[in-house]
Amino acid sequence: MKKKLTQEDYYARNLPDIQNKLNSAKVAIAGLGGLGSNIAVMLARIGVGRLLLVDFDKVEASNLNRQHYTPAHIGLFKTEALKSQLEIINPFVQFEIVTTKITSENAIELFDDYEIVCEAFDGAEFKAELASTLLENTDKKIVAASGMNGFSDSNLIRTKKKFGRLYLCGDDTPPKQLGIGFMAPRVSICAGHQANMIARLILGLES
Amino acid sequence: MIVNGEKINVDGEIVLSEFLRKQNYSEERVAVEKNGNIVPKKDFKQTKLSSQDKLEIVSFVGGG
Numbered sequence: 001m002k003k004k005l006t007q008e009d010y011y012a013r014n015l016p017d018i019q020n021k022l023n024s025a026k027v028a029i030a031g032l033g034g035l036g037s038n039i040a041v042m043l044a045r046i047g048v049g050r051l052l053l054v055d056f057d058k059v060e061a062s063n064l065n066r067q068h069y070t071p072a073h074i075g076l077f078k079t080e081a082l083k084s085q086l087e088i089i090n091p092f093v094q095f096e097i098v099t100t101k102i103t104s105e106n107a108i109e110l111f112d113d114y115e116i117v118c119e120a121f122d123g124a125e126f127k128a129e130l131a132s133t134l135l136e137n138t139d140k141k142i143v144a145a146s147g148m149n150g151f152s153d154s155n156l157i158r159t160k161k162k163f164g165r166l167y168l169c170g171d172d173t174p175p176k177q178l179g180i181g182f183m184a185p186r187v188s189i190c191a192g193h194q195a196n197m198i199a200r201l202i203l204g205l206e207s
Numbered sequence: 208m209i210v211n212g213e214k215i216n217v218d219g220e221i222v223l224s225e226f227l228r229k230q231n232y233s234e235e236r237v238a239v240e241k242n243g244n245i246v247p248k249k250d251f252k253q254t255k256l257s258s259q260d261k262l263e264i265v266s267f268v269g270g271g
Contacts, residue, residue, distance in 0.1 A: 122269060131238045145270075163263060190271075
C-alpha cells in the first residue's frame with residue numbers, strides 16, 4: 001500500500017525554521033498569466049502557507065506557450081484552472097481564489113490581509129496603477145515585473161529595489177518590434193526572480 | 208532637481224505631468240515618488256516641481 005504523504009516528507013529538504021516561516025506566510029498574486037501562474041506554482045512548492053490568486057480572465061490557446069495551463073484548461077477561469085493544479089502539486093497549502101478585475105478601487109480591500117502582493121499583470125498601465133495604489137495607501141511590500149520579452153540574454157533580467165518597498169524584476173525593455181512575444185524561458189526566469197524575492201522577504205533576508 | 212539620482216535642470220515652474228511628458232515618460236505607465244512620498248496619479252497635473260525636489264520615477268514595461 002502507498003504510504004500517506006506527510007508535510008514532513010514533502011518539506012524534507014528544507015530546514016525546519018525556514019519551513020515554519022514559509023508555512024506561516026501569506027502572499028497575494030495579482031494576475032495569473034505567464035508570471036503569476038508560474039510564481040504560484042513555485043510558492044506552492046516551497047510551502048508558502050496561504051496564497052490568494054486573483055484574475056478575471058479565462059485560459060486561451062495563445063497562453064499555453066508560457067503560462068501554467070494545458071489545452072484541457074482552455075475556456076476555464078484562470079483562478080479555477082490554477083487552483084485545481086496547485087491542490088495536486090501541494091495539498092498542504094491553502095489556496096484562495098477571487099475571480100475579478102483588480103482596480104484601484106478594490107485593490108486595497110482585496111489585499112488587506114496580505115503583507116506581500118505580487119504584481120503579475122500584463123499591461124504596463126495596470127502595473128503602474130496597482131503599484132501606485134498600494135504604495136500610496138498601504139505599507140505592503142510589492143514584488144512587480146517589468147520587461148521579459150523574447151529571447152534576449154537571460155542575465156539582463158534583474159531584481160531591483162525602488163521606493164523602499166517596491167521590488168522590480170525584469171530587463172525594463174519593451175519589445176523591439178511588434179510581434180516579438182513573451183516566451184516560456186524568459187517569462188519563467190522573471191517569475192523565478194519574483195518568487196525568490198517573495199521568499200527572501202518572508203525569510204527576512206531583505207529589509 | 209534630482210531625478211533618479213541624476214541632476215536635471217528645469218526652467219521656471221513646471222507640473223509633474225508636463226515634466227514627465229518632456230522627459231518622454233508615459234504618464235500612465237509610471238509610479239512617482241517626490242521627496243520620499245508617492246504622488247497619486249490624480250495629482251500629477253497639480254504637483255508643482257521645484258529645483259530642490261528629489262524625484263524617483265519607475266517606468267513599467269508591459270508583458271507577463
